[in-house]
Amino acid sequence: MFKTIAIGVAIVLVGGLLYFLLRDGGPQVDVVTATERPIQEYVDEQGKTRLPRIYKISMPFAARIGEITLEEGDQVKAGQLVAQIVQEDVEAEHAEAKAAVERLTASIRESADKTVENTTKQQAEYFVQSMVNTVEAAKTQMTASRSRFEYATTFLERVRKLIPQGAKTEDDLDRAQLQKVENETEFQTDALTYQAILSIDAATKLLPSMVSQYIDRKDLSVAVLQQEKAEAEARLRTAELRLARSKMTSPVNGIVLNKELTSEQQAAAGTLLLEIGQLDQLEVEAEILSQDATRIKPGNRAEIYGPSLGRKAGEGIVLTVDRVYPTGFTKVSSLGVEQQRVLVILRFDSDKIREVLEQHGLGVEYRVQVRIYTEEKASALVIPRSAIFRDLAGNWQAYVESGGRLQRRELKLGLMNDLNVEVLQGVAPGDHLLVSPESSLSEGDSVTAVVRPREE
Structure with a gap:
């Protein structure tokens, strides 16, 4: 009786095992379920x-930069002083340039003042006119002297002619000769005076020209000074610009990203000091x-x-x-x-x-x-990318488990990313698809499906 029961139990167990093997009939495979969900294509x-944009604060010109106290990470405001060139240097340069302009301005003002020269020219013109009158007077005086000399000469000849007749005496002749000599001397003196006055007149007539030439030279001097002043003003503008640029401010509200120099030192134009960003x-x-x-x-x-x-x-x-x-x-x-x-x-x-x-x-x-x-799509039929493969013709395919057997489906795909793909054709919602199918599997093979949780 016991033996009969044991044989019956063994038969049932073997039958159940055979049924189980015949029913499953293949290896276990991981499958996932095709579901409707969002999908994105991405890179x-x-x-x-x-x-x-990073704002670079650099040296505007070669100079000595003062100590920079800001550090990386410090917040700065627009217009805040972040670095500056040693002020004594640029202020001295500015003061020197300003003094040069002021000195040349004073020289131009002095040279442009022609009051004394114009008065001198006017006096020279009056003097010239006075000399004209003097020349005329000297000429008149010389003419009168000549007339007296000529009369004395004629009178002397007349006296000489009257002496033999007894009309004139020797004494009269002596007086006539003396008169002639005196008149001749007076005439010579007046003639020399006239010549001398003519020479003085010629020289006097040059005085207004000399004064005019001096005024012209002053005008040339003013032009030279004005050119020098223009150059000095250009240097002053440069000094003012350098003075203004010597204080470097932040162009924006931001933060110090990088600091290149710390202590006071000489730096070349263009040397990077700070980088500021927002x-x-x-x-x-x-x-x-x-x-x-x-x-x-x-x-x-x-x-x-x-x-x-x-x-x-x-x-x-x-x-x-x-x-x-x-x-x-x-x-x-x-x-x-x-x-x-x-x-x-x-x-x-x-x-x-x-x-x-x-x-x-x-x-x-x-x-x-x-x-x-x-x-992106808010709703699409999505399967894992690991479930698809290409055939020899390059078409996308996948294995679908149905009733314990594999079906090979040709797919038409839509969006695709590293993990998932959208299936437009070839799979229906709820279908079980093999994940990473082995090359040994083929259509019609019996498999035991193990549903794997969906990966997000």
């Missing part, structure tokens, strides 16, 4: 934060492969994530594509492969940037992971 790439203008740049960049458009939604932000993909900090650069560049990858890449700029929401900065402590040149969504 993942490393990026870094940056500022659209963190509320922070943006992100990513170098995208050119074949992916063609799918990116300004306005596309994007996000940054990673361990440094404490965010994972899909839950990152939201940004928007601001612009895609029109030109690409060649970059060698870490594996030594030349790649053509395009720079893409992403911008934070202006209302959230302050919150992002405070919560995550982002700064300039911080490395982040960037995901740019190129296309």
Whole structure:
């Protein structure tokens, strides 16, 4: 009796095992269920934060720069003094240039004053006119002397002729001769005086010309001084400009990003002193492969994530594509492969940037992971990307488990990302698809399906 029962139990167990093996008839395989859910196409790439503009404070000219007390991370206000050239140097240069202009201004004023010269010229003209009258008087005097001399000569001859007749005496002759000599001497004296006055008159007539020439020379001197003053004024303007530029202020409300010099020292023109930026203008740049960049458009939604932000993909900090650069560049990858890449700029929401900065402590040149969504659908039939493969003709295919057996389906796909794909044709909602099918499997094979949880 006991033996009969044992044999019956064994038969039942063997029958059940055979049924189980015949019913399942194949190896266990992981399958997932095709479901309706959102899907996005995106580009993942490393990026870094940056500022659209960094304000560089540099030496405006070669000089001695004073100590810079600001440090990296210090907040500055627009118009705040951030660095300055040693003021004693530029103030002395300015004072010297100003004194030169004032000295030349005084010299021009002095040279331009012709009051004395004009008075002298007027006096010379009066003197010339007076000499004209003097010359006429001397000429008249000489003419009168000549007439008296000629009369004395004639009278002497008359006396000589009358002496033989007894009409004149020898005494009369002596007086006549004396008169002639006196008149001749007077005439010679007046003639010499007249010649001398003529010479003085000729010299006097030069006086107004001499004064005019002196005035003209003063005018030339004024022109030279005015040219020197113009040059001095140019040096003064340069000194004023250098004085104004010697105090360097922040152009914006921002933060000190970089400090190049600290202690007082001589520095050449153009030497970088400070870099100032506005963190509320922070943006992100990513170098995208050119074949992916063609799918990116300004306005596309994007996000940054990673361990440094404490965010994972899909839950990152939201940004928007601001612009895609029109030109690409060649970059060698870490594996030594030349790649053509395009720079893409992403911008934070202006209302959230302050919150992002405070919560995550982002700064300039911080490395982040960037995901740019190129296309999205709120609802689509989605399966894992690992479930699809290509046949020899290049068509997309997948294995569907139905009733314990495999069916090979040709698929028409839509959106695709690293994890999931959208199926437009070939699969229905609820179908079970093999994940990472082995090459040993083929259509019609019996399998035991193990449903795997859906990956987000």
